[in-house]
Amino acid sequence: MLWTLVFSLLLTCASANDIVLPLLNNTKAVEAFAESAEVVLVGFLEGEASLGYKELLAAAKTVGSVPAALCSVKEVWADYSVSTDTITLFRKADNHQENLVVANAEKLDTDGLVNFITVNEVRYITEYDQVTAVGLFNSGVKTHLVLFANRSSEDYNELKEKLGALAPEFMGKFLFVLINGALKSNSRSLGYFGLKSEDLPRVGIYDGNSDMKWLLPEGDITVERVRDFCQSFQRGELKETKQAGETKAKTEL
Numbered sequence: 001m002l003w004t005l006v007f008s009l010l011l012t013c014a015s016a017n018d019i020v021l022p023l024l025n026n027t028k029a030v031e032a033f034a035e036s037a038e039v040v041l042v043g044f045l046e047g048e049a050s051l052g053y054k055e056l057l058a059a060a061k062t063v064g065s066v067p068a069a070l071c072s073v074k075e076v077w078a079d080y081s082v083s084t085d086t087i088t089l090f091r092k093a094d095n096h097q098e099n100l101v102v103a104n105a106e107k108l109d110t111d112g113l114v115n116f117i118t119v120n121e122v123r124y125i126t127e128y129d130q131v132t133a134v135g136l137f138n139s140g141v142k143t144h145l146v147l148f149a150n151r152s153s154e155d156y157n158e159l160k161e162k163l164g165a166l167a168p169e170f171m172g173k174f175l176f177v178l179i180n181g182a183l184k185s186n187s188r189s190l191g192y193f194g195l196k197s198e199d200l201p202r203v204g205i206y207d208g209n210s211d212m213k214w215l216l217p218e219g220d221i222t223v224e225r226v227r228d229f230c231q232s233f234q235r236g237e238l239k240e241t242k243q244a245g246e247t248k249a250k251t252e253l
Ligand SMILES: *[C@@H]1O[C@H](CO)[C@@H](O)[C@H](O)[C@H]1NC(C)=O
Pocket: 023, 024, 025
């Protein structure tokens, strides 16, 4: 509780005058900071003069959705297996720590860091595009609960919020992915499930371990139905059922 308060104060200060990053002085402070948002950045950097500091400050400001802080205490770095200046992204959806070692970065500028952040910004529910696809497919969690919806439709935000709230129950088991089915660039993803844009909204599971997919039967998309669907998958009960869009998938392959 106390830490949450300290951090909300720090975050408020940081956004009020974006001149410096808040300081994290011990492991407890880093832990609390990582807990404070779905995705955060910690600069494990020697100090404000280090290469990467200014860039981190600027990139975090550009992205806007990912809080950033500085930790210069080397005893703390060890707890995160960091030994040299490193910019680290912590995210909750798959409990992942992504390191960018400053000395190994080909070119460390603000644009490069913005790219590092956006690629790895996997959330409890992540909107699919060419950039987030990289982070999604690099994750250790290979099973996706996919929500296909038309962004211009009235229920889009409601569905996103409902399933986004369910996602933490399946942390580390599923990544929840939202695909805007009205976009032409996403028609291949729809086709893979045997869907057309007028069929939406629909929910499916893609399992990257077995390269198999299933569709939740048509009907209201409720939290209960989606939870059951995920749990059925986990119990192995979907394995025997007919796969989604089978004929379509075959003709494509
Ligand atoms: C962290 O340590 C620095 C330097 O000792 C100090 O100025 C700062 O107030 C400390 N921050 C917190 C949150 O304790």
